[in-house]
Amino acid sequence: MNSAYDWIEPELNRLERVGWYRTPKIVQSPPGPVIEFNGQRLVNFGSNDYLGLATDPRVIAAAIQACQAWGVGSTGSRLLSGHKQLHEDLEITLAQFKQTEAALGFSSGYLANLGVITALVDSKDLIIADAYNHASLKSGAKLSGAKVYEFTHGNLEQAQELLSQHRLHYRRCLILTDSVFSMDGDLCDLPKLLGLAEGFGAMVLIDEAHATGVLGPTGRGSVEHFACQGRSLIQVGTLSKALGSLGGYVVGSQLLVDYLRNRARSWIYTTGLSPADTAAALAALHLIQAEPEHHQKLWQNRNLLAQSLAKLPPSFPLKLLPSESAILCLQGETILEVQAMSQALYQAGYWVPAIRPPTVPRSRLRISLMASHRPAQIIGLVEALQAWTV
Ligand SMILES: Cc1ncc(COP(=O)(O)O)c(C=O)c1O
Structure with missing residues (x-):
């Protein structure tokens, strides 16, 4: 007899086919500008802990x-x-x-x-x-x-x-x-x-x-x-x-x-x-x-990243979206392109999540800044992105 739940597996398969399937990764360290996934330490650009107060x-x-x-x-x-x-x-x-x-x-x-x-x-x-x-x-x-x-x-x-x-x-x-x-x-x-x-x-x-x-x-x-x-x-x-x-x-x-x-x-x-x-x-x-210094530090970091991203050459494949906050997004043409870049950044030691449909209409790398990032970590991310310039 067919089960009333038989639809779930084909629906999951469909999500996987169109690139919408998601699973959480276990973070093996406390929150912060550097976190650990699967034993690998990554500079974390995927946190909402803007002022570093969670720790x-x-x-x-x-x-x-x-x-x-x-x-x-x-x-x-x-x-x-x-x-x-x-x-x-x-x-x-x-x-x-x-x-x-x-x-x-x-x-x-x-x-x-x-x-x-x-x-x-x-x-x-x-x-x-x-x-x-x-x-x-x-x-x-x-x-x-x-x-x-x-x-x-x-x-x-x-x-x-x-x-x-x-x-x-x-x-x-x-x-x-x-x-x-x-x-x-x-x-x-x-x-x-x-x-x-x-x-x-x-x-x-x-x-x-x-x-x-x-x-x-x-x-x-x-x-x-x-x-x-x-x-x-x-x-x-x-x-x-x-x-x-x-x-x-x-x-x-x-x-x-x-x-x-x-x-x-x-x-x-x-x-x-x-x-x-x-x-x-x-x-x-x-x-x-x-302690207003946390807020000031966040904005120094955010402005450093925004200025550095704005200097990426025109041949850089992703487009920097307008932002006036501590979230900076680089939008791509396809889910696969953005996923591949997020994966390459991961290999290079940076955690920058790829945000995909249905969360957004067009896929993008979403970079969020923290007060506790060091300038060298931000510059390092921009250098890692530059490797994608065509
Ligand atoms: C704009 C916005 N509103 C509401 C929420 C939900 O807040 P909470 O995580 O406290 O449920 C989030 C994120 O999680 C958000 O980004």
Whole structure:
């Protein structure tokens, strides 16, 4: 008899045939600018630990202390028995850092996006979204039941047309965008988007996952970068990138946070963030503010790489995509070409992941910088890339 699961193997075979099949590699070392795979040490350009705080001894000590004082798990949802002083402290500090009235911590950035979007809009409402948004924004939009229209990446003129055409037919409207696009490194034009939203009575949610700790003179994110403090908007982010820990958050008005505590299902019906993750994120937030040198170092490294890549000869086969963040991408013609380059860099001692469809429309090498990279490691990567000049 045929099994109901017989379709899985041919589907996996299909993924393999088109080059979409993926498996994780075991990392055999702590995170950092150098990591070990299969016994080979590689300079790591595939990390989100932008400021190197995931291994900062003070962040680690905060996590250990929290485990010793509060146990390993928070053992309940936040509205039952899982709400601890540490959660309060983290949320107060996040709100201060982001210069908003209030903050709410979630178990991940993905869950924050799901919870916030589905709490704000439903089938009576409209979502206008950038086509390159992160998967968690797309999943949240779908799950909400709202009517979703996507505009081509960065095309705010098209967003305006969509709003003109459809806004009046729906109760609420929510505009969704990454602030730093995670697979490209470019930015959403936030002042323009906020102006548009204000004109159409639309809410705006930006995903600050790759902006927090990175953008703005003091790393507060794209709102600081574009001097949009005080404007009405909702910022979602993660504790798992520049903050080096695990978890997600939303920051905004006190009313918004009070509402989400009552309506965001991925916050209400899940266990509170663990004491270790919460304390680590809190310690990282203090360090970002007390030690601006991590942020400065990240930008020195990022600018060194951007300048060096811009000098690659015209015959270099990959195209450097526009970026204003700590993510720099080199786009190729085919999956196989990009995979071959990632593999060759691996052999040369550099970990630069190849990002392929369906994550992105066209394959690319995605390079992310850390404050803890040494200039020689960055120059070494560019020299290794130069070997591909035809
Ligand atoms: C833009 C963006 N949003 C959300 C997330 C999800 O965050 P988390 O890893 O905390 O679930 C990520 C990455 O993981 C991301 O890149």
